Amino acid sequence: MPESGAERLEQVFRDAGRPLFVPYVMGGYPDIDASRRHAQILAQHADIIELGIPFSDPLADGPTIQAAGQAALDAGTRPSDVLDIADDLRDGPPVVVMTYFNTVIAQGASEFLGAAADKGVAGIIIPDLPVDEATEVREAARAAGVALIALAAPTTDDARMAEIGESAEGFVYLVAVTGVTGGEMTMDDRLRALVDRARRHIPVPVVVGFGVRTPDQAEQIGGIADGVVIASEIIRRIGDAPDADAADAAVDDFGAGVAGALRP
Amino acid sequence: MSVNMRFGPYGGRYVPETVIGALDELTEAYERYRDDPDYLSELGVLLGHYVGRPTPLYRARRLEEAWGIDDGLWFKREDLCHTGAHKINNALGQVLLAKRMGKQRIIAETGAGQHGVATATASALVGLGCRVYMGRTDMQRQRLNVIRMRMLGAEVHPVDSGSGTLKDATSEAIRDWVTNVDTTHYIIGSAVGPAPYPEIVADLQSVIGIESRAQMLEETGRLPGSVVACVGGGSNAIGIFRGFLDDADVALVGVEAGGEGPSGRHGASLAQGRPGVLHGSYSYLLQDPDGQVAEAHSVSAGLDYPGVGPEHSHLRDIGRVSYVNATDEAALSAFLECSRMEGLIPALETAHALAHVRDGAASLRAAGPVLVCLSGRGDKDVDQAGAALGIDASA
Numbered sequence: 001m002p003e004s005g006a007e008r009l010e011q012v013f014r015d016a017g018r019p020l021f022v023p024y025v026m027g028g029y030p031d032i033d034a035s036r037r038h039a040q041i042l043a044q045h046a047d048i049i050e051l052g053i054p055f056s057d058p059l060a061d062g063p064t065i066q067a068a069g070q071a072a073l074d075a076g077t078r079p080s081d082v083l084d085i086a087d088d089l090r091d092g093p094p095v096v097v098m099t100y101f102n103t104v105i106a107q108g109a110s111e112f113l114g115a116a117a118d119k120g121v122a123g124i125i126i127p128d129l130p131v132d133e134a135t136e137v138r139e140a141a142r143a144a145g146v147a148l149i150a151l152a153a154p155t156t157d158d159a160r161m162a163e164i165g166e167s168a169e170g171f172v173y174l175v176a177v178t179g180v181t182g183g184e185m186t187m188d189d190r191l192r193a194l195v196d197r198a199r200r201h202i203p204v205p206v207v208v209g210f211g212v213r214t215p216d217q218a219e220q221i222g223g224i225a226d227g228v229v230i231a232s233e234i235i236r237r238i239g240d241a242p243d244a245d246a247a248d249a250a251v252d253d254f255g256a257g258v259a260g261a262l263r264p
Numbered sequence: 265m266s267v268n269m270r271f272g273p274y275g276g277r278y279v280p281e282t283v284i285g286a287l288d289e290l291t292e293a294y295e296r297y298r299d300d301p302d303y304l305s306e307l308g309v310l311l312g313h314y315v316g317r318p319t320p321l322y323r324a325r326r327l328e329e330a331w332g333i334d335d336g337l338w339f340k341r342e343d344l345c346h347t348g349a350h351k352i353n354n355a356l357g358q359v360l361l362a363k364r365m366g367k368q369r370i371i372a373e374t375g376a377g378q379h380g381v382a383t384a385t386a387s388a389l390v391g392l393g394c395r396v397y398m399g400r401t402d403m404q405r406q407r408l409n410v411i412r413m414r415m416l417g418a419e420v421h422p423v424d425s426g427s428g429t430l431k432d433a434t435s436e437a438i439r440d441w442v443t444n445v446d447t448t449h450y451i452i453g454s455a456v457g458p459a460p461y462p463e464i465v466a467d468l469q470s471v472i473g474i475e476s477r478a479q480m481l482e483e484t485g486r487l488p489g490s491v492v493a494c495v496g497g498g499s500n501a502i503g504i505f506r507g508f509l510d511d512a513d514v515a516l517v518g519v520e521a522g523g524e525g526p527s528g529r530h531g532a533s534l535a536q537g538r539p540g541v542l543h544g545s546y547s548y549l550l551q552d553p554d555g556q557v558a559e560a561h562s563v564s565a566g567l568d569y570p571g572v573g574p575e576h577s578h579l580r581d582i583g584r585v586s587y588v589n590a591t592d593e594a595a596l597s598a599f600l601e602c603s604r605m606e607g608l609i610p611a612l613e614t615a616h617a618l619a620h621v622r623d624g625a626a627s628l629r630a631a632g633p634v635l636v637c638l639s640g641r642g643d644k645d646v647d648q649a650g651a652a653l654g655i656d657a658s659a
Contacts, residue, residue: 055555055556056426056556056557057426057431057435057542057543057557059279059280059435059438059439059442059543059544060280060282060442061439062439066425070425070426073556078554079554100541101278101541102540102541102542102549102551102555102557103554103555103556104555105540105541105555106540106551106553106554106555107553107554107555127280127281128278128279128280128541128544129278130277130278130279130280130281130284131281132277132284133276133277133278151280151281152281153280153281153282154282155281155282155283155284155285155286155445155446156281156284156285157285160284160285175280175281175282178282178442178443178444178445178446179282179442179443180280180439180442180443183443
């Protein structure tokens with residue numbers, strides 16, 4: 001029997017012996033080929049790739065990811081196109097896709113997750129599917145061998161952290177700030193206490209994201225958590241690049257910088 | 265008493281984890297205060313002396329003659345509420361709740377601007393800061409309401425994403441709430457959104473149905489044969505329907521935005537959508553095969569929404585309410601007809617309900633008195649309807 005997505009993800013944490021780098025690529029931004037290239041470049045530096053499937057109404061995302069998702073949709077990106085990018089990343093680090101619940105249920109959760117598994121996807125993050133609504137999807141994900149990655153937030157109380165911990169697999173995505181993506185985190189006692197609280201209640205690795213922008217911040221997060229997600233900052237650098245070659249180079253530089261900062 | 269979280273399979277709380285705690289807090293607060301004598305007395309006094317409730321039941325004799333309604337056409341006059349629509353019933357109820365929950369800031373979304381004006385009004389009344397999210401397109405077509413909100417001290421925040429309409433304003437309001445959830449109460453204006461909002465809004469709007477049922481019995485000695493209301497998210501409709509759900513012989517009819525007609529763009533989620541998740545609840549939704557939410561279209565900003573409240577989805581499936589639609593063109597002509605035959609300029613949203621009473625199946629007009637929720641007045645629409653109908657102020 002092939003390894004499940006959860007097993008593949010947990011294996012990466014065990015093998016690394018250091019905090020993991022989880023960069024985000026929006027599938028289809030600025031176009032499908034470019035996003036495939038960016039994912040492949042980041043795969044050289046990353047431990048896990050988070051691949052976004054664009055959705056029309058992304059409630060957890062700030063302006064940067066919203067705009068990138070809209071551009072991807074305007075260019076005709078479909079979920080199957082993004083899953084094809086995952087297929088092309090099979091030789092690299094495990095891929096988790098990030099999308100919203102309506103994308104998952106539009107064709108049926110089992111069908112969607114089965115298609116993702118066929119393309120080698122290890123996990124899925126659904127930011128508008130809180131733990132108490134997730135039972136059916138979690139079963140479908142388990143049946144497909146895809147880990148349903150739960151989210152926890154600064155406003156999640158201890159009892160709920162424990163509830164999230166009970167069903168967690170792969171890792172838990174801990175949101176560093178009360179807010180949407182693309183803000184700026186600050187390393188302070190509050191964040192340290194949050195990560196500490198999450199680790200106490202959650203038996204799987206805890207990866208922190210939302211508002212992480214620089215290699216320095218990644219290193220700070222690496223000091224207290226099992227991994228760090230960087231998303232909006234990468235999209236911003238792609239958007240600021242004057243042409244496709246410059247965007248590729250910017251992604252490569254940034255990926256190398258963060259990976260270097262997380263090395264012991 | 266516990267608050268409904270689902271209506272059949274519809275509803276739920278499909279929102280980022282960050283706001284789950286606030287939804288729990290709101291649920292607990294509503295369970296605590298919905299029957300609390302102090303809360304009910306404060307709300308009751310405001311509804312009576314500030315909003316002007318109970319709103320009258322009015323018999324529209326000229327229209328009933330023109331449209332061939334034998335047993336009478338009755339309007340529940342929510343247009344006479346302070347601020348000009350039923351939206352104030354919900355805004356006041358929620359702002360009093362926010363005050364008890366210790367929130368310092370109010371946010372809202374608005375389409376036609378009526379909910380924004382109601383929320384700005386209620387916030388001014390209790391002295392809370394207020395920000396209203398409104399799509400850029402809607403700010404242009406409902407410009408008078410933008411000015412009203414600003415006069416009332418609210419900050420109107422334009423939303424440029426998507427089509428710049430109600431859907432986009434709602435998404436942006438939810439993002440604000442995700443960011444400022446500790447200090448802020450989000451007053452959703454329709455019977456949509458994550459639980460417990462659909463139940464709270466329906467409960468606060470049910471005063472429309474409770475009053476009009478008693479008024480119909482008093483005025484006519486009988487229940488209406490049918491009750492007709494327009495449906496965008498569906499708050500005025502669920503408010504009036506709730507008075508009659510148990511009266512099996514009363515036909516309930518919701519009228520969605522038919523937009524440009526059968527081959528064009530529209531806002532008829534219940535007629536042409538399929539279930540999905542938008543803005544935190546599972547309900548009928550206009551969407552493409554991949555689940556991308558479609559852009560709705562309606563001449564009326566308040567019905568220009570691709571989703572609908574989850575209770576309506578349930579009432580549709582169980583067959584208790586029939587959902588139909590009226591086109592932009594039919595609504596505009598009913599708008600003018602009501603203005604000229606009754607001296608009542610209705611909101612363009614409301615005009616959809618009137619258009620269906622005029623144009624729908626003859627059985628509607630033949631089977632007992634017809635009760636229409638006259639959900640709002642049309643002052644806000646004079647620029648846009650005037651342009652569409654060729655009426656202006658030139659000498």
